[in-house]
Amino acid sequence: KDRGAAVGVRREVDADGRVTMKPVKKGVRDFTFGRILGEGSYSTVYLATDRQTLREYAVKVLEKKHIIKEKKIKYVNIEKNTLNRLTEHPGIVRLYYTFQDETSLYYVLDLCTGGELLGVLKKAGTFDVECTRFYGAQILDAIDYMHSRGIIHRDLKPENVLLDEQMHVKITDFGTAKLLRDPRDPRPPEETPGQSGEDDERAASFVGTAEYVSPELLTEKSASTASDIWAFGCIIYQLLAGRPPFKAGTEYLTFQKIVKLEYEFPPGFPPAARDLVERCLVLDPAQRFTVEHIKKHEFFAGQMFGKELWRMKAPRLRPYV
Numbered sequence: 001k002d003r004g005a006a007v008g009v010r011r012e013v014d015a016d017g018r019v020t021m022k023p024v025k026k027g028v029r030d031f032t033f034g035r036i037l038g039e040g041s042y043s044t045v046y047l048a049t050d051r052q053t054l055r056e057y058a059v060k061v062l063e064k065k066h067i068i069k070e071k072k073i074k075y076v077n078i079e080k081n082t083l084n085r086l087t088e089h090p091g092i093v094r095l096y097y098t099f100q101d102e103t104s105l106y107y108v109l110d111l112c113t114g115g116e117l118l119g120v121l122k123k124a125g126t127f128d129v130e131c132t133r134f135y136g137a138q139i140l141d142a143i144d145y146m147h148s149r150g151i152i153h154r155d156l157k158p159e160n161v162l163l164d165e166q167m168h169v170k171i172t173d174f175g176t177a178k179l180l181r182d183p184r185d186p187r188p189p190e191e192t193p194g195q196s197g198e199d200d201e202r203a204a205s206f207v208g209t210a211e212y213v214s215p216e217l218l219t220e221k222s223a224s225t226a227s228d229i230w231a232f233g234c235i236i237y238q239l240l241a242g243r244p245p246f247k248a249g250t251e252y253l254t255f256q257k258i259v260k261l262e263y264e265f266p267p268g269f270p271p272a273a274r275d276l277v278e279r280c281l282v283l284d285p286a287q288r289f290t291v292e293h294i295k296k297h298e299f300f301a302g303q304m305f306g307k308e309l310w311r312m313k314a315p316r317l318r319p320y321v
């Protein structure tokens with residue numbers, strides 16, 4: 001059942017003259033579609049304008065028959081459940097409503113006019129320490145919120161970190177997220193959807209993007225909140241170095257480097273950032289830094305988190321030379 005937020009009501013009068021108010025959902029006709037903003041493996045994200053309010057959104061369109069053919073229905077449901085659980089945080093892309101027509105599913109989401117962090121990083125080459133602290137802090141704050149809502153992203157990378165018009169972070173692409181049991185859900189584990197074998201089978205088959213995947217996902221096929229911290233360490237390294245720590249000619253060679261922790265820092269890499277990265281890129285997830293450890297680390301000394309962080313003006317992008 002498509003539970004998009006009803007956005008209006010219309011009067012309906014039945015044969016006996018009884019009036020009922022029916023919720024009216026938005027549909028494709030309510031939007032003017034513009035250019036393609038990005039293309040995922042099973043979706044295309046368009047710029048779209050709401051014809052009534054003239055507000056601009058990103059609309060993610062998924063083709064039903066492609067999803068069914070590729071057996072990705074579970075991913076679509078996981079993404080929608082995840083987006084519906086992650087509602088009030090400035091660092092997470094917001095889902096306003098969903099609707100469908102005979103061919104496709106539509107998600108109406110925040111428009112992030114700054115595009116992907118990866119694109120901005122490529123243009124700048126590298127980020128200086130101040131920019132790395134600001135974007136690192138916003139990504140960490142969003143990770144903290146996700147984990148507090150029982151969500152592991154599992155595929156964090158600069159392509160999935162978007163930027164809004166104030167150049168603030170918006171994390172996206174939750175199709176590969178793992179929903180831990182909702183701590184507020186009173187039902188016993190066996191009765192909650194997504195906790196059954198299907199999740200293990202999905203977990204077993206899923207591996208994120210090679211450069212950012214954690215060693216435990218490669219060796220034990222298990223992901224935990226620590227897997228997102230591993231990806232965080234890779235992102236901090238990449239903002240300052242201009243390239244990810246583990247990169248080889250093939251995916252297999254990249255995986256080998258990861259499980260052997262084979263990487264080194266370029267000369268001149270800032271010492272405090274180096275120490276932080278080294279405490280995130282730890283093979284044993286139990287020994288890896290947690291969000292709390294990272295917030296207290298000297299690299300983030302004096303950095304605010306929480307509400308003040310999201311009121312800060314984004315620093316001008318300057319390369320780390």
Ligand SMILES: C[C@@H](Nc1nc2c(c3cc(-c4cn[nH]c4)ccc13)C(=O)N=C/C2=C\CC1CC1)C(C)(C)C
Pocket residue numbers: 037038039040041043044045058060093109110111112113114115116159160162172173174
């Ligand atoms: C990572 C994603 N790319 C993108 N996903 C979204 C964008 C987005 C915007 C630009 C952009 C804007 N201006 N210039 C470029 C470039 C890429 C985008 C947006 O505005 N709002 C929600 C999005 C996604 C939400 C949906 C996953 C739930 C892929 C490649 C998977 C399509």
